Amino acid sequence: MQRGAIRMVGTAQVSATASQLTSRRINRTPEEAFLGFVGAGQPFEIVAQSPFTLQAYAHVDQTAVLWMYWHDLDNWPHFRREVMDAFRYQHQRKLLWLSALGQRRTIDRLLGFLTLLIEEYGEPAMSETDPDVIRGYCLPFPLTHAQIGSAIGSTRVTVTRLMGKLRQRGLILTQGDNLICLPAESINRAS
Incomplete structure (x- = not known):
């Protein structure tokens, strides 16, 4: 990419x-x-x-x-090494993904999925009252509940219900065009 x-x-x-x-x-x-x-x-x-x-x-x-094709990388050994390093990093992340998606309870799979996704792709979301304070970290793109359900092996209806529970508990937020966010405190605790 x-x-x-x-x-x-x-x-x-x-x-x-x-x-x-x-x-x-x-x-x-x-x-x-x-x-x-x-x-x-x-x-x-x-x-x-x-x-x-x-x-x-x-x-x-x-x-x-x-x-690019694999044989194209033979022309650029330094670039090939960077690509291989990136694949090694991805492999490590996939192990975390498998751990999160292997959880027994659907709500745990959902929260693990959202946490890993936001850790990888999240962008800071500033507080509306104080622009110097980070409110949380949001996905920079929208996801439908059906897409999330497909990812965690559940249904759209279940994801909608569980997202409501996570929102009530303060474990997730939404911002702007229904972008999913994690509060800054939860990211800081996970780090």
Whole structure:
């Protein structure tokens, strides 16, 4: 990624079971699965085999993606090393993501997902009363409850209900165009 942020989504055809074949109740619509976000300065690798497709949705205006093949990196050994270092860092972050998304309770998965997302991509949100005070950290792009549900293995309705609970407890905030924020105190405690 050269500039901006994208949401990666994979689509795979769901295979039919024998009982579905006999009853003719085959779901031929592919299922969409959230694969993650990629921000500026982060590389990503596309390794897909049929019947799998990968889609990238820009979440920030003027998003730019630089396309290269592995053999292109052989021409720039320093750049290749930077890319490999970035992949190592991403691998470490993926372990944290797996830990958060492996939580048993949906509310824990939701809060872990939002915390990791805002730690990686969040921008300071200033207090409206005192512009020198950081109110919290917000995602710079909007996410729908359906997108969040897809990411944490839940439904839009459950995410909406749990977001309300987190908001009541003061664990999340919203700002502007429904941008999701974490209060500054929660980020400072996590650091």
